[in-house]
Amino acid sequence: MSNDPIDRTGLRREFWKRFPLSELPLNEWEALCDGCGRCCMLKLEDEDTGKIAYTNIACRLFDDKSCNCGNYALRKQLVKTCVIVRPDNLDEILHWMPATCAYKLIDEGKPLFDWHPLISGTRDSVDEAGISMRDRTVPEFEVDEDDLLDHTIEGMT
Numbered sequence: 414m415s416n417d418p419i420d421r422t423g424l425r426r427e428f429w430k431r432f433p434l435s436e437l438p439l440n441e442w443e444a445l446c447d448g449c450g451r452c453c454m455l456k457l458e459d460e461d462t463g464k465i466a467y468t469n470i471a472c473r474l475f476d477d478k479s480c481n482c483g484n485y486a487l488r489k490q491l492v493k494t495c496v497i498v499r500p501d502n503l504d505e506i507l508h509w510m511p512a513t514c515a516y517k518l519i520d521e522g523k524p525l526f527d528w529h530p531l532i533s534g535t536r537d538s539v540d541e542a543g544i545s546m547r548d549r550t551v552p553e554f555e556v557d558e559d560d561l562l563d564h565t566i567e568g569m570t
């Protein structure tokens with residue numbers, strides 16, 4: 414069921430194709446986020462290869478039912494390790510962002526997927542395409558450190 418906290422109204426037509434990421438106003442920048450929640454999951458990095466494995470272990474502030482941050486406005490104050498995606502830190506963070514992330518796709522010159530809310534017109538399509546983390550996570554405080562590997566998601570990059 415759709416529960417999109419992002420206001421995707423009043424945006425310039427296909428702005429993501431026409432303007433560089435660094436020049437987007439805040440509302441368009443935020444509208445690029447598809448709300449998948451993948452970046453709010455714990456990630457494991459292979460020390461030797463640098464390869465990132467995604468898990469279904471969610472940040473303690475992640476709301477599994479809505480697939481939203483539990484306190485978006487105060488996220489950085491409440492979770493020190495939360496990374497706020499901004500034009501000026503993309504170079505440092507894109508290597509661990511999921512391959513489906515709109516910021517990553519556009520940075521790589523790729524088109525958005527048909528299920529992106531800016532294309533489909535609804536956030537429901539992110540759930541229907543199996544991209545969102547809604548209803549499939551466990552909170553970080555419920556997982557023992559020794560069990561982290563049991564929670565990796567096969568095929569998610």
Ligand code: SF4
Pocket residue numbers: 445446447448449450451452453498510511513514515516
């Ligand atoms: S991975 Fe990208 S598109 Fe998905 S929630 Fe995070 S910032 Fe938004």
Ligand code: SF4
Pocket residue numbers: 452453454472473474475476481482483484485488489492495496
């Ligand atoms: S604080 Fe919110 S936005 Fe940041 S990682 Fe946690 S759930 Fe995601």
